[in-house]
Amino acid sequence: MSSIFVKQTGPPSPPLEKATVSVHALSGGHFTLPEYQFVHPVSQEARKHVPSLAFLIQHHNTSNGKTTRIVFDLGLRRDIKRYSAPIQKHVTTRQPMTTDPDVVKSLAKGGLTPDDIDYVVYSHVHWDHIGEPRDFPKSTFIVGHGALALLDGSSASLRGGHSFFEHDLLPEQRTVELSDPTASQSKMNYAKSQGQWGGVNFERLWQPNGALPETLDVFDDGSLFIVNAPGHLPGHINILARTAEEHQLYLAGDACHDRRLLTGEKAIGEWHDAEGHVCCIHADRKQAEETIARIRRLEQDGVEIIFAHDVEWENVPANKARFFGAEGGSNFRLSRAAxxxxxxxxxxxxxxxxxxxxxxxxxxxxxxxxxSRLLKHSPEMFAASLRLTSVPKKKGHLAPKIQSLILLSVAAASTHLHVPNIHRYTKQALQNGASKAEIVEVLCLTSTLGIHACNIGVPILFEVLREEGKELPTGMDGMSKEQWAFKEDFEKKRGYWHAFWEDFLRLSPEFFGAYVEFSSVPWTNEGGKGVLEPKVKELIYCAFDAAATHLYKPGLKLHMKNVLGYGGTAEEIMETLELATLLSISTMDVGLSVLDQELKSAGQA
Structure with a gap:
């Protein structure tokens, strides 16, 4: 068998943000399971029609632009007559069954062919996961340690009609069996275990990852881990994928066949074969229970769990869009409903x-x-934050759209730049009816915050010059025609004037003129007035001036007066201040995310 190794070409370059992969579900057919063989207690007559899910995983290497595509499991074989005779006999006990669409058709729905797939990773080599390997003539096949012994018949015998394997299943020159995750890692060649950051290497060291004792970091960037998941079958492996900054997905294969095993409602089932032997769907029940316990802990920590025959997951309407090629489909970032x-x-x-x-x-x-994270870690703080957030919404002196735009300005201010909230409030503003032009205008208004370096600094500079005996004139006396023209231009475009601009204009008319143009864009574009009414513009200035990350008193007082001058009310200004106060919750947003990461690193997740 061949091995996969990417030669180290230089020191790895760590990413600025957490690396992620995209994951999409693939349909691999449906079949029927007798529940008593999987869970206990349950009626002997109970049967469940379940999917055989596969998954497309795509990783983009930002350093070289390469996209690596992996398919995890291949589901049911399109033509069941191509299974070996013992498996065909077993298939008769799993009817009704459908094999259309299979994984090949599911890939085609999103515009890919098997030739686009770099690797096929099998969770294990049971018949309902192996699909049709010959459909993937260019792919390398990855199996867990012990899987090849099952295929060549040298493994210990397993009971049950499901435990038949095809010795010629995989192409020898394009198959990699992972190393034994329980063997002494110190004996491995450390250099061989390394690879270029973001490059594929299935011979890296197995390492603990939080509650998971043996994981293999496929790309060495934390985006995708192969997880040793013993119990079901020799070589059984799972996948842990990071699909967004704050979302991880665990593909559990056949570690669990029924969600009631995760909740503790049911135990693993057993049955007697025709000869009276006790059979279990898992080769090692004790190890399977330990694996399920680890998966249960992951779910409690907020990781999304999907197993191969997860009919409950498939039946969630929001998950239909998470299949590859689905209309309105998306990567496995959690949709609202999901x-x-x-x-x-x-x-x-x-x-x-x-x-x-x-x-x-x-x-x-x-x-x-x-x-969701706040609710998990501190229900008390969640309740308090909910109450705080609800007050301006309930009072409603400002329309929901305007509230969203004000919240966006606080999040996007250069003194805060809280990207999660920029996403949150941009989306909220769009949902509340804001146009693209209105959102852009809010960002333009908020971009003016930087001028406060001059608003604060110039008066101090004049004070220092006075103390040093180098006092300059103040006010507009002695200004040039150009400077007077800049003042008139400001008044025309911005609709007001304040004495604190005068010293700034005196010292640097060139920069002041440039700032007039910069700050006037949201007041003069879109037909000469901008798209937001002047009162709303001034409320946005109030919001970021008042925010705890800025607290610019002179500007706040000025813009409050301007709000009133444009017909605004004290209630509207107060509601703006309340919205700006919600910046406080960002501490929990960021802090709890970091806490989760550090707990995981410390093995306490």
């Missing part, structure tokens, strides 16, 4: 009540990953 479904599965009664209150007061669409 996030709610995933969150509700692991909440206590108290947390469920708080979540329901959140949905009632702010709307289910507002519940995102930072809110």
């Amino acid at each position: 996030l709610q479904h995933h969150t509700n599965m692991s909440l206590s009664d108290e947390q469920q009540k708080l979540k329901a209150q959140f949905d009632s007061e702010l709307g289910a669409d507002a519940f995102d990953e930072p809110w």
Whole structure:
């Protein structure tokens, strides 16, 4: 068998942000399971029609532009007559069954062919996961340690009609068996285990990762791990993928066949074969239970879990868009509906009540990953933050769209630049009816914050010059025609004048003139007035001037006066200050995300 190794060409360059992969589900057919062979207690007559899910994983290496495509499992074989005779006999017990669409058709739906797939990684080599390897003539096949012994018949015998294997399943020259994750890692060649950052290397060292004792970092960037998941079958492996900054996805293969095993409602099932022998769907029940316990812990920590025959996951309407090529499809960043479904599965009664209150007061669409994390770590702070956030929304002196735009200005201000909230409030503004032009105008208005370096610095400079006996004239006396022209241009475009601009204009008329043009864009574009009414523009100035990251008193007072001059009210100004105060919750957003990362690094996740 061949091995995969990318030669180290230089020191790795760590990413500025967490590396991610995209993951899309692929349909690999459906078949029927007798529940008693998988869970206990359950009726002997109970049967469940389940999917055989596969997944397309794509990794983009930012250093060289290469995209690596991996398919995890291949589902059912399109033509069941191409299974070996013992497997065909077993298939008769799994009817009804459908094999269309298979993985090849599922890839085609999104515009890919098997030739586009670099690697096929098998969770294990049971018949309902192996698909049709000959459909992938250019791919390298990756299997867990012990899988090849099953295929060549040298492994210990396993009971049950599902445990038949095809010795000629995989092409020898394009197959890699992973190293033994339980062997002494110190005996491995360390240099061989290294690879270029973002490059594929299936011979890296197995390393612990939080609650998972043996994982292999495929790209050496934390985006994709192969996880040793013993118990079900020799060579059984899972996938842990980071699909967004704050979202991880665990593909559990056949570590678990029924979600009730994760919740503890059911135990692993056993049955007797025709000869009276006790059979279990797992080769080693004890190890399987330990693997399930680790997966349960991951789910409690917020990792999304999907197993190969996860019919409950498939039946969530929001997950239809997470299949490759689906209309409106997306990577496995949690959609709102999917996030709610995933969150509700692991909440206590108290947390469920708080979540329901959140949905009632702010709307289910507002519940995102930072809110979910806060609810998990501190229900008390979640409740307090919800109450604080709800006040301006309930009072409603400002329309929801205007509230969203004000929140966006605070998040996007150069003194804060909280990217998660920029995303959050941009999306919220669009949902509340804001146009692209209105959002751009908010960003233009907020970009003027930097001028306060001059508003603060110039008066201090004049004070220092006076103390040093180098006092300059103040006011507009003695100004040139050009300087007077700049003042008139400012008044015309901005609609006001303040004495603190005069010293600035005296010292640097060139920069002042440039600033007039810079700051006037949102007041003069779109037909000469901008798209937001003047009162709203002034409220946005108030918001970022008042925010805790800026606290610019002179500007705040000026723009409050301007709001009133444009017909605004004290209630509207107060509501703007309340919205600016919500910046405080960003501490929890960022801090709890870091806490999760450090707990994981310390093995306490």
